[in-house]
Amino acid sequence: MRIAIDAMGGDLAPREIVRGAVAAAGEGKAEIILVGDKARLEEELTLLHPSGNLEIYHTDQVIGMDEQPALGLRRKQEASIVVATRLVKEGRAAAVVSAGSTGAQMAAALLILGRSGKIQRPAIATLMPTLKGPKLLLDAGANVDCRPEHLYEFALMGNLYANRVMGIANPRVGLLNIGTEACKGNEQTLGAYSLLKEAPLNFVGNVEARDILFGETDVIVCDGFVGNAILKFGEGLGQALFTMISREVKSSLRTRIGAALLLPALRGVKKQVDYTEYGGAPLLGVQGISIICHGSSNARAIKNAIKVAVRCANEGLVTALGDLPVISREGKMRECQSH
Amino acid sequence: MRIAIDAMGGDLAPREIVRGAVAAAGEGKAEIILVGDKARLEEELTLLHPSGNLEIYHTDQVIGMDEQPALGLRRKQEASIVVATRLVKEGRAAAVVSAGSTGAQMAAALLILGRSGKIQRPAIATLMPTLKGPKLLLDAGANVDCRPEHLYEFALMGNLYANRVMGIANPRVGLLNIGTEACKGNEQTLGAYSLLKEAPLNFVGNVEARDILFGETDVIVCDGFVGNAILKFGEGLGQALFTMISREVKSSLRTRIGAALLLPALRGVKKQVDYTEYGGAPLLGVQGISIICHGSSNARAIKNAIKVAVRCANEGLVTALGDLPVISREGKMRECQSH
Numbered sequence A, B: 001m002r003i004a005i006d007a008m009g010g011d012l013a014p015r016e017i018v019r020g021a022v023a024a025a026g027e028g029k030a031e032i033i034l035v036g037d038k039a040r041l042e043e044e045l046t047l048l049h050p051s052g053n054l055e056i057y058h059t060d061q062v063i064g065m066d067e068q069p070a071l072g073l074r075r076k077q078e079a080s081i082v083v084a085t086r087l088v089k090e091g092r093a094a095a096v097v098s099a100g101s102t103g104a105q106m107a108a109a110l111l112i113l114g115r116s117g118k119i120q121r122p123a124i125a126t127l128m129p130t131l132k133g134p135k136l137l138l139d140a141g142a143n144v145d146c147r148p149e150h151l152y153e154f155a156l157m158g159n160l161y162a163n164r165v166m167g168i169a170n171p172r173v174g175l176l177n178i179g180t181e182a183c184k185g186n187e188q189t190l191g192a193y194s195l196l197k198e199a200p201l202n203f204v205g206n207v208e209a210r211d212i213l214f215g216e217t218d219v220i221v222c223d224g225f226v227g228n229a230i231l232k233f234g235e236g237l238g239q240a241l242f243t244m245i246s247r248e249v250k251s252s253l254r255t256r257i258g259a260a261l262l263l264p265a266l267r268g269v270k271k272q273v274d275y276t277e278y279g280g281a282p283l284l285g286v287q288g289i290s291i292i293c294h295g296s297s298n299a300r301a302i303k304n305a306i307k308v309a310v311r312c313a314n315e316g317l318v319t320a321l322g323d324l325p326v327i328s329r330e331g332k333m334r335e336c337q338s339h
Helices: A015-026 A038-048 A069-075 A080-089 A102-113 A148-164 A187-196 A209-214 A224-249 A253-273 A299-314 A317-322 B015-026 B038-048 B069-075 B080-089 B102-113 B148-164 B187-196 B209-214 B224-249 B253-273 B299-314 B317-322
Strands: A002-006 A031-036 A054-058 A095-098 A126-128 A135-138 A172-177 A202-208 A219-221 A281-284 A289-292 B002-006 B031-036 B054-058 B095-098 B126-128 B135-138 B172-177 B202-208 B219-221 B281-284 B289-292
Touching: A002 A015, A002 A080, A002 A299, A015 A031, A015 A038, A015 A054, A015 A299, A031 A038, A031 A080, A038 A054, A054 A080, A069 A102, A080 A095, A080 A102, A080 A289, A095 A102, A095 A299, A102 A281, A102 A289, A126 A224, A135 A148, A135 A224, A148 A172, A148 A187, A148 A219, A148 A281, A148 A317, A172 A187, A172 A224, A187 A202, A202 A209, A209 B224, A224 A253, A224 B209, A224 B224, A224 B253, A253 B224, A253 B253, A281 A317, A289 A299, A299 A317, B002 B015, B002 B080, B002 B299, B015 B031, B015 B038, B015 B054, B015 B299, B031 B038, B031 B080, B038 B054, B054 B080, B069 B102, B080 B095, B080 B102, B080 B289, B095 B102, B095 B299, B102 B281, B102 B289, B126 B224, B135 B148, B135 B224, B148 B172, B148 B187, B148 B219, B148 B281, B148 B317, B172 B187, B172 B224, B187 B202, B202 B209, B224 B253, B281 B317, B289 B299, B299 B317
Parallel strands: A002 A031, A002 A095, A031 A054, A095 A289, A135 A219, A172 A202, A172 A219, B002 B031, B002 B095, B031 B054, B095 B289, B135 B219, B172 B202, B172 B219
Antiparallel strands: A126 A135, A281 A289, B126 B135, B281 B289
16 A cells, blocks of 8 residues: 655654664565655655665645645645645555644645545544543544534544444443533534434533543544644643643652652653644544544654555445535435435 | 632632631631531531631532532532622622532632623633643633633733732733744634733733643643643643652662652742742632632641732622623624723
């Protein structure tokens, strides 16, 4: 299986991207197509002595992190993310992996691959570390104005992913809300609740944000604005707490010794909450596999994202997503004929 | 100044509520009216030997945490939160403080006190611990379906509160969003951004959730659904991290010793993020002062909430809020005539 990597996308590109790709190739997980500037990539590869399973597809255009995605896409038809996505469309790669601009990656996926089956709104499904292992949250930011039927779609897609790719038998699917009772929420979640309680999945009802990290729900469904805000707040809270603890630790010798002794424990926690362990977040609902990685992804994150891509491809995720029953704009269920 | 306390509301009521009230009365901050079951409250008071400044207003009805607020209000016209709020309406108390059902407290405030001036949507303004001291976030959950003009109102109310009650000269007001650029966001935040950039306040633009806790913005404005979700996620994340660290700490003698030495530093952090330090969250935009406390408030939280209530009253907050220019339903600014 061949995986196309946007080698120029990400804060640590191309070095860490190439390292991750070489590691994945070395483990025989996949054959890798590195899309990017040939001279720059060969320079990186020379240092790494790759064992094979790697090729370079040259392009010298890149869409920057701060570029307006739609504009970037129009102006740079040979940008690395565009070329890598096109390789998937043309069947020359099974998936695309990128740590570059998320907006550009989504735009490329929507324009080049198109939406899958009757899915209206592709969504970013991200793994969150919880006390009971990683759980899925979607949408993490692809859709900022969702109607109830979109949340319904997210639930179906998340359920399928949790089942097929994460191997969870009967995923517990919950709706993120501001109270657990059925009567709680805004117009959007109240509407989604009524749809979800009739949905062909194990709907466990409303889940409050404070309960996500205790890991009792396998799939958390929410609007992309809310999902994105929560994920970013979590990131910020982690950093802020770390800063507060560091300040306090430095205040005395006693606490400095304590911190040194405690280091292995803190490393254990860090490993549990480290996003690089989980690799990338799939954009579910497009006609192909597109794995979105954190902008600051290192080699480890890229290697793990490639593994995720391979698993998605092996499990026939795209075909299965295309077969999902969805809800039409009028809010009526539209059963899929093919299954 | 007299403050009415819903002595029967909260997980630790009436004991901790009475203790907090006695402490505040003892410091001469205010004269306290404890609203609740006379026999029960006298029992608590006997243990505490209060120095005066306290009276009891008897009622034996309480609205429970799990009761439907509107229903509870209709059925229990003599519930402690209703009576306490009525004392404010009648001018017999300057403010009401409660750790009981937030829904019931809001409903009582809206029904009995009514909205302030031309404010359409009263909002809960909560203090968040940040690296640069407590900052204000609103709405924390009073309004789950907001239009841009509601966020505009929240900004004006938050700005006024930060200035008058928190004593910040020219509060930096930010809009919670999923990106910092002006073009980022959903329909609601895009609309709010255009209104806010013309608003008579120090609008600093969009703020991402990851930046809230670094404390560069004094007032963060958001929809109540989003605000509530973020606050609850923060609560859950704190608990989950604590559980993860405890697990790891227990794994060896070395880490257990480390943790013991580190304890003072951790206590320092705990104090920084401890909500009981900040007391309650005012419901801004009603025709009176109503301070909402966390359900699990202890005596310290209640005492601090009473201080907040006194400060709000001394600063003439309600009159000032009533004079704010707001935006009518048509989205057009409606300047206040009185100033």
